[in-house]
Amino acid sequence: xSRRDRFRYAVAVDMIVLTVRKQALHVLVVxxxxxxxxxxxxxPGGFLEDGENLDQAAHRELAEETGLNAGxxxxxxxxxxxxxxxxxxxxxxxxxxxxxxxxLPIPTAGGDARASHWAKTDDLLADPAxxxxxxxxxxxxxxxxxxxxxxxxxxxxxxxxxEFTITQxxxxxxxxxxxxxxxxxxHRKATRATGxxxxxxxxxxxxxxxRATLYRTGPATQLHPALLRDPHQxx
Numbered sequence: 001x002s003r004r005d006r007f008r009y010a011v012a013v014d015m016i017v018l019t020v021r022k023q024a025l026h027v028l029v030v031x032x033x034x035x036x037x038x039x040x041x042x043x044p045g046g047f048l049e050d051g052e053n054l055d056q057a058a059h060r061e062l063a064e065e066t067g068l069n070a071g072x073x074x075x076x077x078x079x080x081x082x083x084x085x086x087x088x089x090x091x092x093x094x095x096x097x098x099x100x101x102x103x104l105p106i107p108t109a110g111g112d113a114r115a116s117h118w119a120k121t122d123d124l125l126a127d128p129a130x131x132x133x134x135x136x137x138x139x140x141x142x143x144x145x146x147x148x149x150x151x152x153x154x155x156x157x158x159x160x161x162x163e164f165t166i167t168q169x170x171x172x173x174x175x176x177x178x179x180x181x182x183x184x185x186x187h188r189k190a191t192r193a194t195g196x197x198x199x200x201x202x203x204x205x206x207x208x209x210x211r212a213t214l215y216r217t218g219p220a221t222q223l224h225p226a227l228l229r230d231p232h233q234x235x
Contacts, residue, residue, distance in 0.1 A: 014045035016142035026118040033114035037132035067108035195220030
């Protein structure tokens, strides 16, 4: 065997699909139906097949293992992982795909997965031994990426109704960032971001007290100025 053959990598794809469910950040996971890590939780994914490119493999694996349509999820390449010992089967290069989307359905298992479901990211990240392979590291990286997206883009508003209060928007940030935000400070920062929020002129229905202003999303896709979080602040 030549040195070139000995160090050749197989290529796989892994999907990190995040959503907010019941005021908690969740990720799509599968229960492995094959060795290695039989019965362990893992991120959906698998090897490229002959004639496939990376995007085609990601779409196929997600559909086979969870029943979700990757074309409707707007998944995109996130990061590549290639530590030689990341998989007991040998050197495997994994290209990770990322999506953070609202209103995602309950998945259905198939392919190399015998079950698939949404799991709280906090629960999975609390114990590095829960996920197979190096998926704990991949998930941790993806959660940080999601938090950064909310700092610099208007993505958080897509998790709110078409008309929403600043409190509803703040709760999305608190869920994804994992911190508690000071209401008046958040209100000031969110409303001063250019093109982010537009007042509808209406008030939210309320049985008591002052009714909150309703907003809708503006034309901006990037936040100027950005909404920066304090990583040391916790809930």
